[in-house]
Amino acid sequence: xxxxxxxxxxxxxxxxxxxxxxxxxxxxxxxxxxxxxxxxxxxxxxxxxxxxxxxxxxxxxxxxxxxxxxxxxxxxxxxxxxxxxxxxxxxxxxxxxxxxxxxxxxxxxxxxxxxxxxxxxxxxxxxxxxxxxxxxxxxxxxxxxxxxxxxxxxxxxxxxxxxxxxxxxxxxxxxxxxxxxxxxxxxxxxxxxxxxxxxxxxxxxxxxxxxxxxxxxxxxxxxxxxxxxxxxxxxxxxxxxxxxxxxxxxxxxxxxxxxxxxxxxxxxxxxxxxxxxxxxxxxxxxxxxxxxxxxxxxxxxxxxxxxxxxxxxxxxxxxxxxxxxxxxxxxxxxxxxxxxxxxxxxxxxxxxxxxxxxxxxxxxxxxxxxxxxxxxxxxxxxxxxxxxxxxxxxxxxxxxxxxxxxxxxxxxxxxxxxxxxxx
Numbered sequence: 001x002x003x004x005x006x007x008x009x010x011x012x013x014x015x016x017x018x019x020x021x022x023x024x025x026x027x028x029x030x031x032x033x034x035x036x037x038x039x040x041x042x043x044x045x046x047x048x049x050x051x052x053x054x055x056x057x058x059x060x061x062x063x064x065x066x067x068x069x070x071x072x073x074x075x076x077x078x079x080x081x082x083x084x085x086x087x088x089x090x091x092x093x094x095x096x097x098x099x100x101x102x103x104x105x106x107x108x109x110x111x112x113x114x115x116x117x118x119x120x121x122x123x124x125x126x127x128x129x130x131x132x133x134x135x136x137x138x139x140x141x142x143x144x145x146x147x148x149x150x151x152x153x154x155x156x157x158x159x160x161x162x163x164x165x166x167x168x169x170x171x172x173x174x175x176x177x178x179x180x181x182x183x184x185x186x187x188x189x190x191x192x193x194x195x196x197x198x199x200x201x202x203x204x205x206x207x208x209x210x211x212x213x214x215x216x217x218x219x220x221x222x223x224x225x226x227x228x229x230x231x232x233x234x235x236x237x238x239x240x241x242x243x244x245x246x247x248x249x250x251x252x253x254x255x256x257x258x259x260x261x262x263x264x265x266x267x268x269x270x271x272x273x274x275x276x277x278x279x280x281x282x283x284x285x286x287x288x289x290x291x292x293x294x295x296x297x298x299x300x301x302x303x304x305x306x307x308x309x310x311x312x313x314x315x316x317x318x319x320x321x322x323x324x325x326x327x328x329x330x331x332x333x334x335x336x337x338x339x340x341x342x343x344x345x346x347x348x349x350x351x352x353x354x355x356x357x358x359x360x361x362x363x364x365x366x367x368x369x370x371x372x373x374x375x376x377x378x379x380x381x382x383x384x385x386x387x388x389x390x391x392x393x394x395x396x397x398x399x400x401x402x403x404x405x406x407x408x409x410x411x412x413x414x415x416x417x418x419x420x421x422x423x
Contacts, residue, residue: 019087020046020392023074023193024095024204024385025184027059027227027250028343030073031385032081033377034089037393046389048372050085051382052077061227061246062098064183067190074191091194093392095384096184097201099228099246100177101141106132109168117150117159121167129171139181141198142174146238157237172239174200196392201225202232202242204387205341209365209380210234219336221365222321222354223383224344226250231321233330241328245320249344252313259309260301266294270306271347277314278349279307307349314350318357325358337361341383 017036024031034050054077058070078089108129112121130143148156150164159167181198188195205223206215215234223230229245252275257267274288282304290297325331337360340350345364354362366378367386377386 019049019085020389021050021081021089021092021193022095022199022385022388022392023077023092023188024201024382024388025059025070025074025188026056026097026225026384027061027248028056028225029381030054030056030077031382032077032089032092033382033385033389034081034085034087035372035389045369045371046386046393048370048374048377050081050083050087051373051376052079052081052084054080056226058187059227061248061250062096062100062244063180064187067183067187070187071190074187078191078193089193091196092188093196093199093388094184094188095199095201095204095388096176096181097223097225097228097230097244097384098176098180099244100180101174101200101202101230101244102138102176103172103174103202103242105146106130106171106173107168108171109166112165112167114163114165117162117164117167119160122148122160122169125167125169126171129169130173132173134175137178138175139178140173141176141181141200142203144172144174144203144239146170146172146240147236155236172242174202174242176200197395199388199391200242201230201384202244203239204385204391205230205365205383206232206234206239206387207390208367208370208383208387209339209341211368212237214336214339217336218330218334220321220325220330220334220338220360222338222340222342222345224248224317224340224342225384226344229317229321229342231324233325233328233334235330235334240330241324243324245317245324247313247317247320249342251317252310252344255309255313256306260306261299262290262297262301263294266290266297269293270301271310274303274306275310276303276307276348277311277353279304279311281349282307310347311349311353314347314353315357318354322358332359334360337363339363339365341365341380343381345380 021034032052035046035048054073056073058066106129108125110125147170148159149168150159150162151166206221216237218235221232226249228248231243233241253267257264286303287300288303289300365380
């Protein structure tokens, strides 16, 4: 995994455009996005040329429950995107979520002997931060440098070029359960595409919807998917905290099915079509005729009662998010507020309810700096898929820049060696 693109600034031009693809494997839907990036990927805007969507019947709460079904679903989503884009998809950045994803902070320290800090030193200190004891059944998915320290100077964003004798880094490390990760990798591989990298949804959603200013001021991204809620908090331009909460849109659907005594499929349909978390705005006698949306359930149910059921579950979700903010001392203390992403945030009243519980300004998180067929992806549900794509652009660009710097260093060293041979 490339971890150095955060602090590189060497120019590189490419002679041709690059096609990138991302795959968001959720518990309800599998979304594929294909984009074209210009030569200078760090500065370019991804132009969307293809989008694919399929149901995710082989996943539940971020875990694979049916390998063959999931492979079939992934292939279906990829084929949709390929038909629209007109290009084959061979590599993807995979966005993944689930309650098995956990994160913690770590510190790495190395000695640099008073010399100028190089990219190699930064890579070494990040390796040192990863040299921590984690359970054998967990795997590091991502490491995000929060801030560097050179000797006594703290809060440094980019230490390359500075001098000192001691380099430290405070890093945010995201891990996943190794068996769950391997199952995802196996399914994607058998669907016929290679994985460029795995991107946790906590990181991906933020990449798609946040601006640099929001990250500097202090902001939370709350991604409510079908199986879990991913929360990422940013401050002073870097990640402060991330966590996955094992509740989501499926929990709301299950509550409706139990409360109204309907099938889960019917509950999902009426949630999407008639759902609201504002029961006080719905007349008590307003009913929903289930026979209009289902052949199995034919009774009539109270629309207001369904809204009360939904409100209770969303209240719990945002209360748990607020508890996480309290743990880090940021409850009601984020100037840029919170952005909501994910398919489950579009129900009427969710914004108002979240504002009341969190005590923050809240808005929908729509993708920013996206070109091409944006009408297909201008939706909070596509935040993770687009974020994985943007993250892949930046990471891939960083890897190419590293190789260019390393090649220059090789030629410089070779030139010095040849000069030493001259009389």
